[in-house]
Amino acid sequence: MNVTDPLSLLRRGTLEIISEEDLARKLESGKPLRVKLGVDPTVAHVTLGWAVVLRKLRDFQRLGHTACLIIGDFTAQIGDPSGKSKTRPQLTREQVQENVRAVSEQVYKILDPARTEIFFNRDWLGAMTFEDVIRLASKYTVARILERDDFEKRLREERPIAMHEILYPLCQGYDSVEIKADVELGGNDQKFNNLVGRSLMSHYGLEPQVVILSPLLIGTDGKEKMSQSLGNYVSVVDTPNDMYGKTMSIPDELIGNWFELCTDVPMDEVQTIVAECVSGTMNPRDAKRRLAREIVALYHSPEAGEEADRYFVETFSQRKQPVEAEEAMIPDGAREDGAVVVARLVHALGLAKSLGDARRLIQAGAVAFDGEKVGDPYASLAPGDVVGKVLKVGKHQFRKIV
RNA sequence: GGGGGGUUGCCCGAGUGGCCAAUGGGAACAGACUGUAAAUCUGUCGGCGAAUGCCUUCGGAGGUUCGAAUCCUCCACCCCCCA
Numbered sequence: 001m002n003v004t005d006p007l008s009l010l011r012r013g014t015l016e017i018i019s020e021e022d023l024a025r026k027l028e029s030g031k032p033l034r035v036k037l038g039v040d041p042t043v044a045h046v047t048l049g050w051a052v053v054l055r056k057l058r059d060f061q062r063l064g065h066t067a068c069l070i071i072g073d074f075t076a077q078i079g080d081p082s083g084k085s086k087t088r089p090q091l092t093r094e095q096v097q098e099n100v101r102a103v104s105e106q107v108y109k110i111l112d113p114a115r116t117e118i119f120f121n122r123d124w125l126g127a128m129t130f131e132d133v134i135r136l137a138s139k140y141t142v143a144r145i146l147e148r149d150d151f152e153k154r155l156r157e158e159r160p161i162a163m164h165e166i167l168y169p170l171c172q173g174y175d176s177v178e179i180k181a182d183v184e185l186g187g188n189d190q191k192f193n194n195l196v197g198r199s200l201m202s203h204y205g206l207e208p209q210v211v212i213l214s215p216l217l218i219g220t221d222g223k224e225k226m227s228q229s230l231g232n233y234v235s236v237v238d239t240p241n242d243m244y245g246k247t248m249s250i251p252d253e254l255i256g257n258w259f260e261l262c263t264d265v266p267m268d269e270v271q272t273i274v275a276e277c278v279s280g281t282m283n284p285r286d287a288k289r290r291l292a293r294e295i296v297a298l299y300h301s302p303e304a305g306e307e308a309d310r311y312f313v314e315t316f317s318q319r320k321q322p323v324e325a326e327e328a329m330i331p332d333g334a335r336e337d338g339a340v341v342v343a344r345l346v347h348a349l350g351l352a353k354s355l356g357d358a359r360r361l362i363q364a365g366a367v368a369f370d371g372e373k374v375g376d377p378y379a380s381l382a383p384g385d386v387v388g389k390v391l392k393v394g395k396h397q398f399r400k401i402v
Numbered sequence: 403g404g405g406g407g408g409u410u411g412c413c414c415g416a417g418u419g420g421c422c423a424a425u426g427g428g429a430a431c432a433g434a435c436u437g438u439a440a441a442u443c444u445g446u447c448g449g450c451g452a453a454u455g456c457c458u459u460c461g462g463a464g465g466u467u468c469g470a471a472u473c474c475u476c477c478a479c480c481c482c483c484c485a
Binding site for chain 1: 433
């Protein structure tokens with residue numbers, strides 16, 4: 001790849017580079033840089049939010065540098081204190097391996113495997129003696145650790161902070177020492193941890209890493225950062241229709257942000273789109289359709305993007321029956337005296353979490369066959385009346401009964 | 403080590419012997435309206451049952467009582483103040 005100005009490529013979609021001078025100097029040295037990114041092995045999906053930093057990492061690869069993925073199988077036991085402020089459940093080595101397998105497949109939808117190294121931090125953190133830990137801990141002060149937003153907040157709110165959580169930033173920072181990182185990428189919430197890495201590296205006589213921070217992508221709920229545990233995410237392995245549909249559901253204010261962080265659409269074009277939405281020249285819905293198409297194109301194909309767009313317009317805008325709904329047989333549990341009990345059918349197909357829930361949905365008018373609502377929670381129909389029809393539950397769950 | 407406060411449903415938070423499956427808010431889900439947006443209005447929001455109803459739930463284990471989220475005992479965990 002021929003890039004005349006590597007720095008400006010690397011700057012897109014970042015919030016802060018600490019420091020740009022250092023980065024420029026390291027780039028000029030001409031040697032391939034080791035670019036570190038920590039990976040949380042407790043998740044099994046690469047989300048668009050995570051893809052933001054992965055895409056940045058890919059930019060580095062295109063410039064000839066090496067991606068160093070650190071699987072935090074050791075640190076996962078501690079749990080990053082940022083965010084939910086809860087200690088995570090411990091994972092077995094097997095569970096970790098399982099997630100890593102799933103995730104690495106997805107990661108290579110973005111990264112170049114030839115320029116990627118993978119490490120497990122258990123390999124060095126797990127091997128440390130207590131003495132090593134004490135020595136590491138001596139290189140940082142309590143006051144500085146407690147500066148961390150989350151700790152400060154929890155202290156103020158009288159919520160617990162366990163000793164081991166205090167060690168978390170040190171563990172993560174030590175990873176940088178171990179792999180001799182030149183650059184570390186991360187979401188903005190990683191700022192504290194990544195800066196600790198810088199400081200530790202100097203203590204260990206290494207040149208401190210450059211820290212590059214990306215904004216956190218807001219999830220489909222429009223409020224919280226996108227994360228698997230919050231369920232407001234789009235996975236890079238979602239089907240085209242899902243990916244498209246989820247993208248269409250984001251609030252308008254996020255359009256520009258998503259374009260910048262999730263697509264390769266040039267920034268000046270993004271700015272035009274946003275301006276037109278604001279001025280009313282463009283319907284924000286159409287801007288989102290473009291966005292959704294771009295995203296599907298990136299992880300599937302441009303054709304799949306068009307296809308998903310068509311599906312969306314037909315199914316939701318024009319409220320047609322979906323062309324091809326997932327097929328489902330009538331489970332035995334849904335039958336009673338030869339008739340099909342609608343509530344049981346909905347429940348048995350997993351479209352409602354309990355029988356009672358299914359009845360409530362029916363009562364609320366959320367259940368229909370071929371567009372015809374079923375209003376009676378106790379309705380039962382002859383099998384002939386349901387087979388071949390499309391069952392709709394809520395806004396976007398469809399099953400073709402066969 | 404001493405003293406005080408706390409642990410309620412997805413979250414926050416009321417409830418201090420029966421009227422409590424447990425007020426209220428948020429989240430979530432559904433309906434209407436739409437652009438599968440936002441805002442708004444309405445409904446639902448432990449499980450099972452056609453139903454009077456039954457079962458499970460208020461940190462854990464016991465106990466008192468006709469009856470306990472509420473009282474007692476022990477245990478676990480958390481916070482604050484003092485040392």
